[in-house]
Amino acid sequence: MSSDKVRIAVVGAAGAFGMKHLDGLANIPDAEVTVVSGTKPEATQAVAEKYGVPHAVVGYDAVLDRDDVDAVILATPTGMHAAQTQAALAAGKHVQVEIPLADSLADAEATLAAAEASGRVTMVGHTRRFNPSHQWVHNKITAGEFAIQQMDVQTYFFRRTNTNAKGEPRSWTDHLLWHHAAHTVDLFAYQAGRIVQANAIEGPLHPELGIAMDMSIQLKAESGAICTLSLSFNNDGPFGTFFRYIGDTGTYIARYDDLVNGKEEPIDVSQVAVSMNGIELQDREFVAAIREGREPNSSVRQVFDCYRVLGMLQEQLA
Numbered sequence: 001m002s003s004d005k006v007r008i009a010v011v012g013a014a015g016a017f018g019m020k021h022l023d024g025l026a027n028i029p030d031a032e033v034t035v036v037s038g039t040k041p042e043a044t045q046a047v048a049e050k051y052g053v054p055h056a057v058v059g060y061d062a063v064l065d066r067d068d069v070d071a072v073i074l075a076t077p078t079g080m081h082a083a084q085t086q087a088a089l090a091a092g093k094h095v096q097v098e099i100p101l102a103d104s105l106a107d108a109e110a111t112l113a114a115a116e117a118s119g120r121v122t123m124v125g126h127t128r129r130f131n132p133s134h135q136w137v138h139n140k141i142t143a144g145e146f147a148i149q150q151m152d153v154q155t156y157f158f159r160r161t162n163t164n165a166k167g168e169p170r171s172w173t174d175h176l177l178w179h180h181a182a183h184t185v186d187l188f189a190y191q192a193g194r195i196v197q198a199n200a201i202e203g204p205l206h207p208e209l210g211i212a213m214d215m216s217i218q219l220k221a222e223s224g225a226i227c228t229l230s231l232s233f234n235n236d237g238p239f240g241t242f243f244r245y246i247g248d249t250g251t252y253i254a255r256y257d258d259l260v261n262g263k264e265e266p267i268d269v270s271q272v273a274v275s276m277n278g279i280e281l282q283d284r285e286f287v288a289a290i291r292e293g294r295e296p297n298s299s300v301r302q303v304f305d306c307y308r309v310l311g312m313l314q315e316q317l318a
Contacts, residue, residue: 006094006287009035009063011084012075013053014043017098017125017279021073022051024280031287034068060084064091071121071290073283074098078179082107089118096286098125101300103178105311108304115300121289123282123296124303128187128243130285131278132269133254137245139272141191145249148192151227152244155180156235160206160213176202176215176231177317178310183241184229185219186306191245192225194305200313206233217313 008025012018013036025031035055038044048056055068063069064087071094074084082102088095095115101124102108115122128134140146159174174180177200189195203214213234219227243254244262251262257276259267273281282298289296 004291005030005032006290007032007034007068007070008287009033009037009066009069009072010053010075011037011060011063011072012077012098013047014038014040015075018073018075019047020279021075021283022047022053024275024277024283025073026051027275027277027280028284028287030291031283035063035066037063060087064088064093070094071096071286073286078103078175082111085111085122086114089114089120089122092120094121094286094290096121096123096125096283099127100124100178100182100310101303101307103175105307105314108307108311112300112304121286121296122300123286123289123298124300125279125282126183126186126190126298126303126306127278127282128183129190129298130273130281131254131257132272132276132281133252133257133259134187134191134243135272136259136267136269137252137254138191146245147223147248148221148225148245149248150225150246151184151188151192152246153184153227153229153241155184155229155231155241156237157233157239158236159233174233175211176213176233177313180231180241181215181217181229181313182306182310184227184243185217185309186303187243188219188221188225188227189305189309192221192227193223194221195219195309196222198309198313198316200316202317212317219309 010018033053036048036053037057041058045056072088074097081097085095085097197220199218201216202212206213215231217229245252253260259269285296
């Protein structure tokens, strides 16, 4: 084993996002997945065999106790993110935790404090910062060639039962505000500046899941730019989040890693980064930050303001 590689454990490896991370890590020469962890032995072992990972373990403590793990990637249920991140830092591991960092402002604050005290790379999976489509727009903004007037965003799923991105049943309940809105709240601040005003309303709670199935959020940045975000678990159509950037010099529509202009004419974003896969680019940043001893893009410190805004919106909705 090459000692200059970052040795990574993927926790929640058999889930939809665990496997997306394993796909991305397979393309990163400086990364070596030494362990996969899950709650179901057979599924976890199957993932280890599929990706050629030498060790499959059950449970989280079995990962943190290992000396062949420099860093962990947490693709686990939302409610576990804050505590698991803090535990990894206490064990001396670098951490990349899937979005969201936490599902309450208090837990986000505690995790930020642990990250700042640890001296370890602590990064949150705000993938939109890394998608080539959004990077292309960000590059135009930083070059002074484009300024956002409004972002119009739709986050739509058809999820009236408790299933994951692969359509499989899961043990925890997703959340429009703390999970799905977090992508857009952070991206809007990243592209337009600090958020100074935020409003939210939600539709009826689902009788079994106990969560709002529809939500509308308005944001305003200190630059004057506004954002209109519509979220639904009731939409019977294409899954995902679709971003319309309306600016002073153009209109752009981003669909994950793809980008078109306001007339639906494709924009070539293939040269923006070394990959067209946002998850892989996110993982590349994590590994590079560890090797270079620097703060990554999407560090806990950088994305924390998103959770300040979500906490404010939570209070409004309550």
